[in-house]
Amino acid sequence: MTDLPARRLLLVHAHPDDESINNGATMAKYVAEGALVTLVTCTLGEEGEIIPPGLAHLAADREDTLGPHRIRELAAAMRELGVTDHRFLGGPGRYRDSGMMGLEQNGRPGAFWSADLDEAAGHLVDVIREVRPQVLVTYDPGGGYGHPDHIQAHRVATRAAELAGTADFRPNSSGPHTISKIYWNRVPRTVAEQGFERLRAAGAAFPGVAALDDLPGVVADSEITAAVDGTPYAERKAAAMRAHATQIAVDGPFFALSNNLGQPIFATEFYELVHGRSGAPAGERESDLFAGVDA
Secondary structure, eight states: OOSOOSOEEEEEESSTTHHHHHHHHHHHHHHHTTOEEEEEESOOOTTOOOOSGGGGGGSTTTTOOHHHHHHHHHHHHHHHHTOOEEEETTSTTSSBOOOSTTSGGGGSTTBGGGSOHHHHHHHHHHHHHHHOOSEEEEOOTTTTTOOHHHHHHHHHHHHHHHHHTOTTSSTTSSOOOOOSEEEEEEEEHHHHHHHHHHHHHHTOSSSEEOOGGGSTTEEOGGGOOEEEEOGGGHHHHHHHHHHOTTTOEEETTEEEOTTOEEEEOOSEEEEEEEESOOOSOTTSOBSOTTTTOOO
């Protein structure tokens, strides 16, 4: 890739839809501002539970064609956000959705959870050295909520960031590149609580309301180091989430997964800086993930 934009953001996610839920507003904002936004999705999400009854035949225990369908959903979501550089780790279908922790799918041949770490990271190293991002966004070591593919995505992203800057790793590929800043997806506890209060007051059209512990990445407010205001892009985020119709039902500023329990959609998205130097004054949160980064 030549003539790279001055600012380059890489996001690593486990399944199609994770990116829109966690980072849809952030992605749309940076695209609109001229940054290169690159999304790498590690699996096709073949084991996902399907919401629309008319698409139930796609499920893994029936036709097992959900993966190709979700490729199309992801493409539609990226059109809503304006993201043109979205890829699957190692190519579409290279790694399969591992299912929830403890299921037999975890050990299935080709499951992402069972992938060799350096082999999988090597695919991501190639992307890193091509697009040369200054900023990487992924999950915390627990994957936000313990899903094996989210945990593995964290491991692969972290390992790839290390290897990409190592000159003797794949020396015949593009030159080494060091990522300046790495963030984990987070939600401050008070913001999550306020979101659920809004949901209950609005009476969204879902049979129930999720518990606070159902939200991935909820932490004490003090752990949040960056807050990206994506309010102007809230509708784009909601539209991207609607594009993942097998997995997400959207009702205004709220959504539900296959459990049909309502959750708030956050237009401001939150992060914890875990590598690199904050560009904000001491004691303040960053409002820009690129703060303090040289082009």
